[in-house]
């Protein structure tokens with residue numbers, strides 16, 4: 001909580017404004033921030049040590065109260081109080097299918113009463129059956145605390161106006177930014193618009209609202225920024241764009257600079273576990289939120305990835321005693337980063353890549369992350385957007401949003417570029433659309449594999 005712009009907390013005692021005397025909820029939130037401010041600077045070894053101290057308590061609870069884990073722990077020789085990182089690494093991965101098929105066995109038979117009421121989350125995911133998870137008010141408190149950490153890291157002016165365009169909101173206005181901030185601080189208003197509004201309507205709304213901060217999905221921000229660049233529309237009050245829920249491409253950061261001269265701050269979260277990593281205050285990569293989660297990035301042999309390697313994300317929640325998720329494979333891929341020059345000991349994720357179905361598979365069975373940035377194809381024809389769909393091992397369907405159909409020559413040029421980008425001479429077909437359909441959760445994906453093993 002260092003920083004010259006730190007706001008004065010809200011006081012709960014009449015006649016006392018400064019220094020403030022917060023009420024119980026504000027005091028708890030500030031006490032948490034006080035600890036997070038210190039732990040972020042700890043060396044990685046100390047963070048792991050404290051994580052395992054907390055993990056011991058959670059694992060003992062899981063062993064005693066969660067049927068699903070009893071056998072799993074016994075199978076690898078569980079000795080309460082003597083859990084080592086080596087032992088932990090031998091625990092089988094918890095898969096999405098386990099949560100779908102054995103949900104009842106994953107529920108705790110004895111949630112500590114002081115963890116508050118249960119809070120359910122239904123996660124639609126990009127494909128397949130939804131999953132249902134549950135946490136407690138304590139679990140939710142950590143979500144709020146990390147939201148506030150994000151505000152403080154990025155030195156937001158809490159008196160500003162926040163505009164959120166997202167899936168889960170009704171159109172409207174609230175007096176504060178929400179429970180994460182309102183317990184401890186006075187904030188400006190928060191205005192919300194459902195993301196199903198088309199871009200023209202969103203633009204009109206933003207011009208009326210004149211927000212200081214804008215929160216939305218990267219693909220939606222990209223569309224807004226392009227619209228503003230083309231129509232020369234400024235949003236003069238805007239100070240920062242905040243994103244979540246999809247991969248942020250470098251082009252998005254560039255577009256927001258061009259359109260509004262503002263930075264983009266991204267966060268990596270999932271409904272069932274909360275914030276996983278937040279963008280560093282000084283760099284564009286992410287810091288794992290180790291105080292609340294143990295995050296592993298695993299290679300194909302389930303070994304931890306080294307910096308520069310990309311692997312599957314597995315998460316252990318440290319404070320959810322209603323449905324502990326232990327080594328839960330969330331089906332995302334991320335790249336491990338080097339330690340951050342900012343000095344924070346929280347581990348670094350260089351990039352968050354997306355899901356397995358966003359990987360291209362070559363006919364020889366190898367997979368990689370496809371990259372086909374606009375700078376490679378933007379000059380060929382008036383194409384606004386491309387989504388590639390791999391429906392067969394050697395065939396890619398290019399779905400285009402374009403001002404007009406491409407000429408045969410332009411198609412040939414685009415095919416050559418896409419083959420080069422994808423690293424294989426795929427057969428490529430074209431489909432013209434007014435807009436690219438979005439998946440569940442309104443997420444947008446540049447590349448989707450429909451091959452059966454996904």
Ligand SMILES: [Zn+2]
Pocket residue numbers: 280281282283287340341342343344
């Ligand atoms: Zn950093």
